[in-house]
Structures are given as structure tokens and as C-alpha cells.
Amino acid sequence: MKSPIINPQSSILSVDFAGLRLANPVFTASGTCGYAEELADFMDVNRLGGFITKSITRRPRQGNPTPRIVETDAGMLNAIGLANVGLDRFVAEKLPVIAQMSVPVFVNVAGERIEDYVAVTERLAGEPAIAGFELNISCPNVAKGGISFGRDPEQVAGITAAVRRAAGRKVLMVKLSPCVTDISVIARAAVQAGADALSLINTFTAMVIDIETRTPALANRTGGLSGPAVKPIAVYLVNKVYNDVAKKAGIPLLGLGGIRTASDAIEFMLAGASAVAIGTASFSRPDSAVQIIDGIADYCARHQVARIADLVGSLR
Amino acid sequence: MTDHKSQGVFSAKVTSNRRIRACFWTMDLEFTGVGAQAYARFQPGQFVEVDVSNLGLPPEELIAPELRDAVRRNILLRRPFSFADVTVETNRTTAELLYCVLGPASVRLTTLSRGDSLSVLGPLGHGFRVPPGKRLALLVVGGMGAPPIQCLAKLLRTEYAGTHVIAFIGAKTAASLPFAGEFDGMPERIDSFIPAFAKYGIASAVTTDDGSAGRRGFVTERLAQWLDEQRDWLPEQTIIYACGPEPMLAATARLAVERNIDCQVSTERRMACGIGVCQSCAIECRVEGSDETAYRLCCQDGPVFDARTVVFDD
Numbered sequence: 001m002k003s004p005i006i007n008p009q010s011s012i013l014s015v016d017f018a019g020l021r022l023a024n025p026v027f028t029a030s031g032t033c034g035y036a037e038e039l040a041d042f043m044d045v046n047r048l049g050g051f052i053t054k055s056i057t058r059r060p061r062q063g064n065p066t067p068r069i070v071e072t073d074a075g076m077l078n079a080i081g082l083a084n085v086g087l088d089r090f091v092a093e094k095l096p097v098i099a100q101m102s103v104p105v106f107v108n109v110a111g112e113r114i115e116d117y118v119a120v121t122e123r124l125a126g127e128p129a130i131a132g133f134e135l136n137i138s139c140p141n142v143a144k145g146g147i148s149f150g151r152d153p154e155q156v157a158g159i160t161a162a163v164r165r166a167a168g169r170k171v172l173m174v175k176l177s178p179c180v181t182d183i184s185v186i187a188r189a190a191v192q193a194g195a196d197a198l199s200l201i202n203t204f205t206a207m208v209i210d211i212e213t214r215t216p217a218l219a220n221r222t223g224g225l226s227g228p229a230v231k232p233i234a235v236y237l238v239n240k241v242y243n244d245v246a247k248k249a250g251i252p253l254l255g256l257g258g259i260r261t262a263s264d265a266i267e268f269m270l271a272g273a274s275a276v277a278i279g280t281a282s283f284s285r286p287d288s289a290v291q292i293i294d295g296i297a298d299y300c301a302r303h304q305v306a307r308i309a310d311l312v313g314s315l316r
Numbered sequence: 317m318t319d320h321k322s323q324g325v326f327s328a329k330v331t332s333n334r335r336i337r338a339c340f341w342t343m344d345l346e347f348t349g350v351g352a353q354a355y356a357r358f359q360p361g362q363f364v365e366v367d368v369s370n371l372g373l374p375p376e377e378l379i380a381p382e383l384r385d386a387v388r389r390n391i392l393l394r395r396p397f398s399f400a401d402v403t404v405e406t407n408r409t410t411a412e413l414l415y416c417v418l419g420p421a422s423v424r425l426t427t428l429s430r431g432d433s434l435s436v437l438g439p440l441g442h443g444f445r446v447p448p449g450k451r452l453a454l455l456v457v458g459g460m461g462a463p464p465i466q467c468l469a470k471l472l473r474t475e476y477a478g479t480h481v482i483a484f485i486g487a488k489t490a491a492s493l494p495f496a497g498e499f500d501g502m503p504e505r506i507d508s509f510i511p512a513f514a515k516y517g518i519a520s521a522v523t524t525d526d527g528s529a530g531r532r533g534f535v536t537e538r539l540a541q542w543l544d545e546q547r548d549w550l551p552e553q554t555i556i557y558a559c560g561p562e563p564m565l566a567a568t569a570r571l572a573v574e575r576n577i578d579c580q581v582s583t584e585r586r587m588a589c590g591i592g593v594c595q596s597c598a599i600e601c602r603v604e605g606s607d608e609t610a611y612r613l614c615c616q617d618g619p620v621f622d623a624r625t626v627v628f629d630d
Contacts, residue, residue, distance in 0.1 A: 031593075031594075031595075032589075032593060032594065034592060034593035035591055038591055038592045038593045039591075039593070040321050041322075041591075042323075042324060042325065042591070049438055054593075054595075061613060062598075062610065062611050063595060065598075065600050066585055066586065066596070066597070066599075067585075067586045067596075068595070068596040068597075068598060069587070069588050069594070069596040070586070071391070071392055071393050072389075073389040073390050074390055074392065075392065076392060076393060076588065078588075078594070078596060080594070080595045080596060083595045083598065083611065113391055125446055228392070254519060273605070280392070280588075282589070282593070283394075283588040283589040283593075283594055284367060284369060284392065284393055284394050285325070285367075285391055286437070286589070286591060287324065287325070
């Protein structure tokens with residue numbers, strides 16, 4: 001009898017993330033991989049460590065007028081405005097596809113008022129296809145809700161506690177904005193109110209001006225900056241939250257912001273991220289996440305890392 | 317989900333890359349293997365996203381002075397292009413990428429030469445559809461809207477030989493016609509002036525904003541006049557296909573609706589991914605059976621839409 005084939009990657013790359021066993025530490029970031037079905041021709045989504053959906057709101061959202069994006073040197077601004085199919089169509093049309101996936105799926109939840117977040121979370125908390133929620137209190141591109149919740153520690157605590165109750169036994173991750181005076185204050189508020197994990201960072205509010213027309217390049221005037229330009233700041237903020245809050249509280253961090261390569265991902269892990277998410281890079285290379293997983297495995301082999309988890313926060 | 321299962325990221329081999337004239341260049345690409353199969357099913361009006369992020373700039377003296385400032389920044393995102401020609405052969409599919417050098421991405425494309433490879437994501441979106449029963453096809457081109465219409469012209473000539481085809485081609489000036497040749501002082505009449513269409517036996521009516529080639533005016537005015545002059549034609553047997561700047565598409569759509577002629581327009585929006593995940597290429601469309609409008613995606617639902625569907629800014 002043949003012995004079972006053991007993927008040597010499996011034991012080295014697997015990580016515990018807020019009680020979930022992930023095959024590897026690489027997620028796709030919300031808003032850059034749709035509802036997974038869009039990527040089927042380009043990547044085996046079941047090779048991911050985890051998947052995070054585009055933001056879901058209680059009602060469908062059309063999103064902002066165009067232009068919604070503009071490229072910058074080493075990055076891009078987006079002001080999509082949380083365009084999404086809304087809770088009902090998500091449940092009817094997208095969830096059945098997601099249920100076919102074998103990797104943990106997080107639903108990114110957004111809203112204008114706390115009740116909106118609670119309503120979406122309550123409706124989905126009983127769905128076996130969903131592993132957890134990512135609370136979006138950091139979107140810079142909507143008039144109401146979004147980042148306005150994420151700047152004030154009391155509001156962060158309030159919304160986290162309310163969604164915590166609605167989320168039942170699902171994992172609750174809170175996504176932090178970098179556009180705050182002290183990100184650790186916000187991180188602490190979320191953890192004390194019941195967050196199981198934190199993801200950071202969301203985009204930076206930014207502006208590009210067309211000097212010929214003297215108008216903003218985006219219809220929304222401002223947008224969120226992402227891509228390689230933000231990576232060193234994101235690494236710093238992950239390291240700060242890890243040292244100030246997460247390490248002591250035993251709360252895992254999902255690090256993101258400009259990751260394009262396995263080396264980028266490993267930087268985040270050394271800084272304190274238990275897992276990473278790939279966002280903007282997927283726009284140019286839809287299979288970026290899978291290439292990064294393979295690159296991390298190569299790094300582990302090269303450096304004789306027995307378990308990827310040993311890297312987390314091991315910055316000297 | 318798109319209905320093109322065989323889309324993907326394919327490496328295309330550059331077989332030639334040369335300047336036609338002014339800022340216009342043409343690049344021939346070759347797909348082999350799975351890529352050849354995927355592009356064998358390419359529909360005119362579909363598009364691709366090419367990756368130029370790993371390409372450097374040409375030497376400064378080869379960059380137009382007015383672009384030297386703008387082209388300095390790095391490229392992150394792919395750039396969308398529609399092919400001007402696709403040819404299916406045994407074991408390979410070739411494609412013509414007609415492009416205009418106007419910024420940091422297109423200037424990088426000029427550095428490619430025979431034997432280089434280019435990462436091409438596609439084929440993407442929905443192209444032009446040819447409904448049954450059309451005996452007259454009117455092609456409307458504005459400037460760099462030419463490539464997908466050239467590709468369609470070939471399809472009409474090869475697979476719909478019974479359809480009479482005329483190309484209405486507009487540009488700002490003779491110099492901004494994106495074709496090989498000299499067009500200064502070209503006559504106004506409809507004739508085989510534009511080789512890119514003449515090679516399919518299609519005559520062209522050319523207009524320029526300044527009258528430097530063909531008739532002075534907008535291409536849509538010329539189309540309207542031509543339709544007014546026709547006696548024995550049936551709107552229901554006619555179809556208009558258009559690609560060009562948005563005001564031209566809007567005028568074409570208006571004209572088609574007024575005269576009850578089927579019309580398809582190829583639209584353009586700034587986009588990042590091309591596969592429906594970034595949601596940046598929203599385009600306002602009418603919702604069938606209601607007065608409401610909704611955003612659809614240029615990349616996935618388009619880029620070719622029925623002219624009655626799209627809500628144009630007036």
C-alpha cells in the first residue's frame with residue numbers, strides 16, 4: 001500500500017488564524033477579487049489561505065460616478081464607493097458559489113449606520129460557508145459610515161461590540177484605517193470590544209489633480225491610495241500594532257498594503273502579521289496570490305523555516 | 317461570469333513593432349498553444365490588457381518633447397487595447413495591436429522588438445454582434461476608435477459577404493488619421509481611400525474637423541447626410557457599428573435611435589483589472605423595462621453595448 005502523498009508545503013505554510021486553520025497565510029484582499037467567481041479562469045482560489053469578499057452592504061450600492069480610479073507613481077487611487085450587489089443578491093447569487101470553496105471565506109461588511117452592519121452580519125452569521133467577517137470601518141470613499149466610524153475609538157468599540165454580538169461564533173476581524181493619529185488606540189478599542197483579529201491597512205485618503213483642467217482626477221475628488229507606494233508605511237503600522245496591542249492580547253494581524261511579491265509578504269510577517277492579503281497586485285496579475293504562496297514556500301526552504309508561524313513578529 | 321472560458325494571461329511573442337507615422341504604431345503579436353486557441357475565438361470589439369510595467373523607457377531623444385515629463389512615472393496597471401486584426405493559422409494565432417503613443421505606457425510599448433514577449437490578459441469582454449438580416453453595415457470610426465472596427469470589417473467581409481459595408485471615418489486632422497498613408501487634401505467622395513478598409517473592399521467617407529482630409533465636419537454629420545440621401549434602403553436591414561470618442565458615440569446613438577436603426581457602440585472607461593473585480597469601469601445604462609438606470613461594467617458587460625442601452629452625457 002502506498003503511503004499518502006503529503007504536500008511538504010502543507011505543514012510548513014499552515015497557520016492558525018483566530019482559531020481557523022489556514023493552509024497558508026495568504027488571503028486576497030476585499031474589493032480586489034470580487035466574489036471569487038470572477039477569478040476562476042485565472043487562479044485556483046482553493047489554493048488560497050483565505051478569501052475576503054468585496055464589501056457587502058444591506059442594500060445594493062451603485063457606487064460613485066466615474067472616473068473611479070487613477071494610477072499614480074507606484075500606486076493607484078480608487079473611489080469605487082462600495083459598489084456591490086447588496087445582501088439579498090449576495091445570499092441568492094454569490095453565496096452558493098462561495099459555498100463550493102474549500103478555503104475559509106470572510107465577508108467584508110460595510111454600512112452607513114451600526115444597524116446596517118448588524119443586519120448584514122446577523123443574516124450571514126448562520127451560514128456554514130462563511131468563516132468570519134471583516135468589519136470595514138475604514139473606507140475613505142463614502143459620504144456616510146466607512147472611515148468616519150474608524151477614526152474614533154469609542155465608535156470603534158461601539159460598532160465592534162454590536163457586530164460581535166451579531167456574529168455569533170464566527171471570527172470577527174476589524175479592518176483599520178491608516179488615516180488616524182495613533183492606530184494603536186483604535187486597534188486597542190477594537191480588541192477590547194471583542195475583535196478576534198485585525199486587518200491593516202486600508203487605503204490612504206489621497207488626491208490627484210489634472211493640471212490641464214485644474215480638476216481632481218477622480219469624480220469623487222479624493223480616493224484611497226494603494227499599491228507599492230504604501231507598503232513601507234503599512235509594514236511600520238503592522239509592526240506598531242503588533243508591539244503595542246496584538247502581541248500582548250494574542251490577537252492575529254492580517255497585514256496588507258502594497259504586497260506584490262513573496263518578499264513583501266515576508267516583511268509583513270516579520271513585522272508581526274500572522275497572515276497577509278494581496279490587493280492591488282491582483283489587478284495586474286490575477287494569480288498574484290498563488291505566486292506569492294509559492295514564493296513564501298521557496299523562502300522557507302531557503303532559510304530552513306520549519307513553520308511559517310515562527311516568522312511572525314520575529315523582527316530582530 | 318463571462319462566457320469565455322479560455323481567457324487567461326498568455327505570453328505573446330512580438331513579431332514586429334513599427335511606427336506607421338506620427339504617433340501611430342503597429343505591433344504584431346503571435347500566440348501559440350492555449351493562447352492560440354483562446355485568441356482563435358476572439359470577437360471583434362473584445363479587448364486585452366497588456367502589461368508594460370516591466371518595460372523601460374526608450375532613449376530620451378526618441379520620446380516626443382511634449383511627452384518627456386509625463387512618461388517619467390512608473391506603470392503599475394495593465395493597459396486595455398482592442399486588436400485591429402486577428403488571424404487564425406495552424407498552431408498559432410496572430411494579432412495586430414494598433415496604438416498611439418501618448419503617455420507613459422504606450423511609449424514603453426515602442427521599445428519592444430521582434431522576439432520579445434508581452435504578457436497579455438484576455439480576450440476580455442463582449443465584442444460586436446452581427447444580427448441576422450442586415451444587408452447594410454455602416455462603420456463609424458473616430459480617430460483611435462479604428463482598431464476594433466477594422467477587426468469587424470474583416471469579419472463582415474469574410475463571413476457576411478452579402479452585406480454592403482461603408483466606413484465613415486472621422487479625425488481632428490489629416491495627421492490624426494491612425495493609418496499608414498498620406499491623407500492631406502484627400503477628396504470628399506466615398507472611395508477606397510483608406511487602405512485598412514480598402515483591403516476588405518470597403519469604401520470610406522472621411523471627415524476631419526479642419527477639412528484637411530475629406531469633408532470638413534464631424535463624422536456623424538456626414539453619416540446623417542448620407543442617410544438622408546439614400547432612397548432605397550430599409551432601416552431594419554441596416555446596422556451601425558461605432559467606436560470613437562464619447563461625444564461621437566453619443567451623436568451616433570442619437571442618430572440611430574431617431575432613425576430606428578440598430579446600433580452598437582464600443583465604449584471606453586478607465587479600468588484597472590479588466591475582469592470585473594475592481595469595479596472602476598462603471599458605465600451608466602438603462603434598465604430594460606423601467607425608467608431607472610444602473611451602472612454596468614465596461615470590461616465585462618461591454619465594451620460593446622447596444623446604443624439604446626448606454627446613457628450618454630448630453
